[in-house]
Amino acid sequence: MRVALFATCVNDALFPATAVATVRLLERLGVTVDFPAGQTCCGQPQYNTGYRRACEPLVRRTARAFAGYDHVVTPSGSCVAMVRDNYPRIGARAATEGRGGELTDAATALAPRVIELTEFLVDVLGVEDVGAHFPYTVTYHPSCHGLRMLGLGERPLRLLRAVKGLELVELPGAEECCGFGGTFAVKNAAVSAAMAEDKLANALGTGAQVLCGADNSCLLHLGGTLRRRGDALRPLHLAEILASTEEHPWRPS
Template structure:
């Protein structure tokens, strides 16, 4: 199987180790991973802030890069980001339909149609496409899992991340109180409503601390960035780790 890694701009800029972990993990599972160098922002920040027309060229570029017209021939497009995965799967079709409704033709919807259904968040790709939950990982830590909003509500990841974590040797998974509550990041929400965002982040960190876990993990580094910043300010003993880095970790080559 040949897949394209859609790393996302947050990971590319701030968390490259997550991308390396995805490559290591998928390669270990026998997947051929390609990284299309022309990839850019998916347009989520523009779209969510109200600049929807400005997001359309980025969506079209995504299709050009990852679709048949680009390096192409991919069986799947895999991303370690629930929010960017949701942008492609949930909001790209809306963009295409809106362009059609506004009389701007079928071209955007047609361009996006091939890439939308084969874009997967990492954990759903592992469970639904590869059909695995035990990925051969070893991670001797106590861990609590935060289901990020886009993964939980837009992609419906459900128990997939937890099933993968429970199969990791040495890992003790502890339930997070208030797990389904937003961490307070929400992209530009954290900037426009900083006081509310900070209070929500504090609640999330305190709940994580109450579990006694060493690590809080999630499937989206944007949320982990917000939670991790809150942990630093509160001098918390818990640390944020992306689930990809846990699943890629082995006894021979621990990553985190």
């Protein structure tokens, strides 16, 4: 099977290890991965800040970049949600504003093919045990987009439970937002920081060594807070845990 990797701008620029891990994991499972170079950003930060029109070139670009792939796999729930929920809205609004159906066509063509990594593993490949080995205590923060917009449900947890050597501990208040929220983290910095504090108090209380997530945007915010506080808890994307094996174990970068 051949799929396109939608690395996303945040992973490309700030968390390449997550994208590399996704490539290695998928290849290990027998999937051929392409990285169409025309991809940049889904437009979520602009859209959620109120600049809908600024996203329109990115809708066109993203749809064009991934044309022809049945599966566009991405290790970022929030970018999937952007494409699935908001691309059709951008198209509909453009049509209402008298600018035709071109963006709707682009959105409709792309949205059903974009799939979040854990959805792809569990639903398309039908695997839960991906042959990973990760001898650490882990707690999992389900991002809001994964939890509520995509409805990932138990998928990430089922994948984690099948990892050899991994001890999974439940995160109290897991369903609560970490406080990132894109530009919210800056526009309402005090509330955002208070939300991170509470999330991390819960995470630290589990005694876990690793705080796992499936969205690096949450981990950017939580990780930045952890480093400022000097806490030893290590934020890590799920793909990096699943890519880790006994032969090629995960090493802190």
